[in-house]
Amino acid sequence: MKIKNSPILLSILFTLLAIVFPFIAGVIIAVKNISSLSFIVLIQFIAFAVGVLVTLWIMKKSKFSFQDFGFRKFKAEAWMAVIVVSELVAFFNGIADQDGFSAQYVLILLLFVIAVGLFEEFIFRGLIFKYLSAKGLKTAIIGSSILFGIGHLAHLAAGQDFLLTLLQxxxxxxFGLVCAEIVAKTKSIMFPIIWHATHDFIAFLTDSEPNVLSVSIYIFHCLVLIGLAIYFWRALFPKKAVMNLKNPESYV
Known part of the structure; x- marks a missing residue:
């Protein structure tokens, strides 16, 4: 079986590619025993930035155009307001108070989350979504979101708590499901990139210590995502009209 003719195998390889760059950054940080928060984020930014360039090169060398991967403008729609409000709710938990938190750190963090948003969306809602589309739109949406979730299991290698990783x-x-549905609906990858970067930025800025409020906000975000997922799914795949038995010529 040729890899280029197997969308599923290609998607798995792209998922592994998504793990490689943060893994390299983690190794460098561990080997060099780096403790500076700003320096840690800077190394991670460089790793993801290289990942963005590699991914763009792969896209350019593929049989698809950049427009095929969703490099298109998008129009503002009402559902976007729901996402904005749900993200701002996280600020109720307060701003994170940690050593090394400075204006310089915030600037580097901003660059980092932009690189992460670009890289991961290019991989999962760009390459993987497009190649899996050969198996059908539903396969592309569900498959890309599952692989996106599985990719986060890599946090276990960094020693992260199993339960926390499972929740992530x-x-x-x-999150991946809704982003994939947005790409399917708008034909653009741009909003998911902006949303992804914004979500990560707010997540790093706000307090993540486990407490009643933070857990409540997490549950709220999950409920919003479930609601959006259902909304987009119904819009993308409306139920087929059912013939009215009393009047075969009419449909309900």
């Missing part, structure tokens, strides 16, 4: 995987699957 579940959230990532939901």
């Amino acid at each position: 995987v579940v959230f990532a699957c939901l």
